[in-house]
Amino acid sequence: MEFYTKPGEYDAINYIPPAESHGTKELWRTFWILLGITVLDFIIYFVMPHTGFRNFIFIFFGIVKAYYIVGAFMHMKYEKINLALIILVPTVFIIGLVMGLLYEGNALTYAK
Amino acid sequence: MANHQQAAFEQQPMWAGGRSPFNVSYGKLMMWLFLLSDAFTFSSLLVQYGAQRFSNVQTPIVTKWPDPASIFNHFPFMHGLHLPLLFVSVMTFILIMSSVTMVLAVEAGHRKSKKEVVRYMIYTIIGGAMFLGCQAWEWSVFIGEGATLYGNQFGITEAGHKVFGALNFGDHFEWEPEYRTAGPVPFAALFFIVTGFHGFHVFSGVIINVAVTIMAARGAFDRRGHYEMIEKAGLYWHFVDLVWVFVFTFFYLI
Numbered sequence: 001m002e003f004y005t006k007p008g009e010y011d012a013i014n015y016i017p018p019a020e021s022h023g024t025k026e027l028w029r030t031f032w033i034l035l036g037i038t039v040l041d042f043i044i045y046f047v048m049p050h051t052g053f054r055n056f057i058f059i060f061f062g063i064v065k066a067y068y069i070v071g072a073f074m075h076m077k078y079e080k081i082n083l084a085l086i087i088l089v090p091t092v093f094i095i096g097l098v099m100g101l102l103y104e105g106n107a108l109t110y111a112k
Numbered sequence: 113m114a115n116h117q118q119a120a121f122e123q124q125p126m127w128a129g130g131r132s133p134f135n136v137s138y139g140k141l142m143m144w145l146f147l148l149s150d151a152f153t154f155s156s157l158l159v160q161y162g163a164q165r166f167s168n169v170q171t172p173i174v175t176k177w178p179d180p181a182s183i184f185n186h187f188p189f190m191h192g193l194h195l196p197l198l199f200v201s202v203m204t205f206i207l208i209m210s211s212v213t214m215v216l217a218v219e220a221g222h223r224k225s226k227k228e229v230v231r232y233m234i235y236t237i238i239g240g241a242m243f244l245g246c247q248a249w250e251w252s253v254f255i256g257e258g259a260t261l262y263g264n265q266f267g268i269t270e271a272g273h274k275v276f277g278a279l280n281f282g283d284h285f286e287w288e289p290e291y292r293t294a295g296p297v298p299f300a301a302l303f304f305i306v307t308g309f310h311g312f313h314v315f316s317g318v319i320i321n322v323a324v325t326i327m328a329a330r331g332a333f334d335r336r337g338h339y340e341m342i343e344k345a346g347l348y349w350h351f352v353d354l355v356w357v358f359v360f361t362f363f364y365l366i
Binding site: 015016017019020021022023024027028031034035038041042045046050055058059061062065066069070072073074075079080082083086087090091094097098101102104105106108109 | 131132133134135136137141144145147148151152155156159160162163164165166167168169179181196197201204205208209211212214215216218219221222223338339340343346347350351353354357358361365366
């Protein structure tokens, strides 16, 4: 099989879908959201006492920021659902790893 | 030519081979899969950090994990002031800002505007270099206070229980080194490994951005007919920003 096809011929391997611009309005909106959440992080850090609930808020904000970075900046919102699923579904295992190891870490305290 | 190819592409059945069922090019798909594997690498590091931290809560035998506010409280040109989180927030802002200029370069690439692509890419490179400089400063301060890979003098402080939020209303100032006791050993080591690994990603991202900018400025993408290389470099750069969001959350906020 030839990998280098002649110009004008259909070429599955080197095919690049045409790019379309979605404008800069949404990008700047995403920037303000990210900045706002970071400022909110900063304020909450000084206002609230250090509790598990505050940690939960920080992790939740981290996930919200991740949603906006992956969705708008990395263009995931406009990709096919197939691509979004093969990238995003495996990250569910990270949550399992976090849950498991934090639980075990707590148990380690008393094993020491 | 492009329309002809697009029509031929759309006619192929989705899962029968000969076309990408994801409607992205080979290179972009591989970049996404690389980022997924890199996400697992970083999450394993962060999970290790979490496990170490959770296994170092205060008991009679085990020492407590130090409060990051009492350690990362420096700001350039403001010697001796207790300013927790401020410098890291500035670093976060720099990285978010460079992410925005990167995405503006990608958007300009969609419009095939070479001049704008090069301009925004140069802003992005400047942002990355500024971030690296900030991190070098933070490391040098941390090492200057005595942090090593093998030991940790940052432990719980005597006045630690008087802390409300990050504001201290106690008699002692808990960030003063003389109130510190030795803490859990992995603290400094994990800080160096995780922020070092992230910093190395930023460094390679800056190198990639410089290479891509030179290619764009010399018109390589105009000859190729598309600016997809900017998109691929952009995916990597946004991923670096994404990782920093979580490093910031776990190392400094929690």
